[in-house]
Amino acid sequence: EYDNSLLREKNVTQSERQLNKQHELAAINLVEYAGLGLDNNNKAIVLFGILRGDTKPEDVQYHHGPMNDAMLFANALRMAEELGALNKLKEAYHKPNQHCPICLKVPVTGEGCR
Numbered sequence: 001e002y003d004n005s006l007l008r009e010k011n012v013t014q015s016e017r018q019l020n021k022q023h024e025l026a027a028i029n030l031v032e033y034a035g036l037g038l039d040n041n042n043k044a045i046v047l048f049g050i051l052r053g054d055t056k057p058e059d060v061q062y063h064h065g066p067m068n069d070a071m072l073f074a075n076a077l078r079m080a081e082e083l084g085a086l087n088k089l090k091e092a093y094h095k096p097n098q099h100c101p102i103c104l105k106v107p108v109t110g111e112g113c114r
Contacts, residue, residue, distance in 0.1 A: 021049060022049075023048065023052035023053050024040075024045050024046065024048060024049035026048070026052070026069050026073075027044070027045045027048040027049065027069070027073050027076070028040055028045060030069060030070060030073050031045065031085075033092060034085075034088050034089045034092035034093070035088065035092070036088050036089065038082070038085060042080070042082070043080045043082075044073070044076045044077045044079070044080035044082050044085065045076075047076040047079060047080055048069075048072060048073050048076040051072055051075075051076060052069070052072060068101050069101075070089070070093055070101035070102050071101060071102050071104070073089065074086060074089055074090070077089060089102070090102060090113040093113075094107060094112075094113035095107070096108055096111075100113055102114065
């Protein structure tokens with residue numbers, strides 16, 4: 001799916017590319033909040049911009065559009081195989097007795113994130 005998303009990026013218009021760049025800023029905010037230390041041109045950040053700007057095709061039942069930014073960025077990190085950064089993102093958000101925007105649960109102590 002990562003390669004397919006990057007191929008779509010090559011065919012976007014200039015206005016769509018600008019919108020993707022704006023979405024990348026949201027990912028950069030998540031990177032800073034979680035202290036991930038990723039470069040702004042990291043492939044997970046670029047992928048997040050592509051995915052967030054993507055619209056749901058009519059023939060697709062399930063789409064990533066309804067995902068919140070933290071959940072979508074976690075998926076972008078998985079797709080980009082940035083597992084160390086993914087674990088740090090989970091640590092930043094997945095706290096006992098607080099709503100986790102990645103797994104959408106209020107975890108108890110010791111419960112893992114998806």
